[in-house]
Amino acid sequence: MAEVGNMPLPPKVLKKGITDMVRISDARMSGTSYGTVILHAVPEAAAGGTLALVQNGDIIELDVRNRRLELLVSEDELARRRKKWKAPKPPLERGYWKLYIDHVLQADQGADLDFLVGSSGPMVPRDNH
Numbered sequence: 001m002a003e004v005g006n007m008p009l010p011p012k013v014l015k016k017g018i019t020d021m022v023r024i025s026d027a028r029m030s031g032t033s034y035g036t037v038i039l040h041a042v043p044e045a046a047a048g049g050t051l052a053l054v055q056n057g058d059i060i061e062l063d064v065r066n067r068r069l070e071l072l073v074s075e076d077e078l079a080r081r082r083k084k085w086k087a088p089k090p091p092l093e094r095g096y097w098k099l100y101i102d103h104v105l106q107a108d109q110g111a112d113l114d115f116l117v118g119s120s121g122p123m124v125p126r127d128n129h
Contacts, residue, residue, distance in 0.1 A: 007037065022062060024069070026051050029105075038062070038069060040107035046088055047106065053081040 006129070007023045023037045028045040043049030050071055054060070059072040090101050103114045110117070 007035075009035070024051065024060065026107075041069070041109045042106040044106060046101075048082070048087065049083060051080070052085055053078055055081075 007025060009018065013021060018119050022033050022078075023035065024041055025037065025039050026041040026049060026058070027039065029037060029039055041049065045052035052114075053073075061068075061070045061072055063069075063085060073081075077095060089096055104112055105112055105117070
C-alpha cells in the first residue's frame with residue numbers, strides 16, 4: 001500500500017471557497033495530512049477494486065455512522081466496467097517493486113507479506129513502523 005503523503009484540494013475547488021471535501025484513497029497517508037479523507041479502500045484500484053471503476057460524474061454515498069461507502073452505479077454498469085478494466089503495467093518487473101506487487105496483501109488483510117502471515121507470532125516491537 002503506497003504512501004501518498006497528502007491529497008490537497010484541487011485549485012479549482014479552492015478558488016470557489018471550498019475548504020474541505022471528502023477524498024477517497026486506496027493508499028495510506030502520513031500523519032501530516034489534513035481534511036476529510038477515507039483511506040485503505042480495498043481491494044486497491046491496481047488490484048481491480050471498485051475504486052478502479054469510478055468515473056467522473058459517479059455518485060458515491062458515504063454513511064459514516066453505519067461505516068458504509070457505496071458507489072451508486074448499477075451492478076450491470078459495474079460489470080461492463082469490470083470487463084473493460086485492465087490491470088496497470090507495473091513500474092518495474094523485478095526487485096522490491098515485483099516483490100511488493102506480488103506478495104503484499106490488501107489493507108483489510110494487514111498489508112503484510114503473504115509468505116510471512118502466521119509465522120512471526122503476535123509480538124510487534126513498538127518502534128516497528
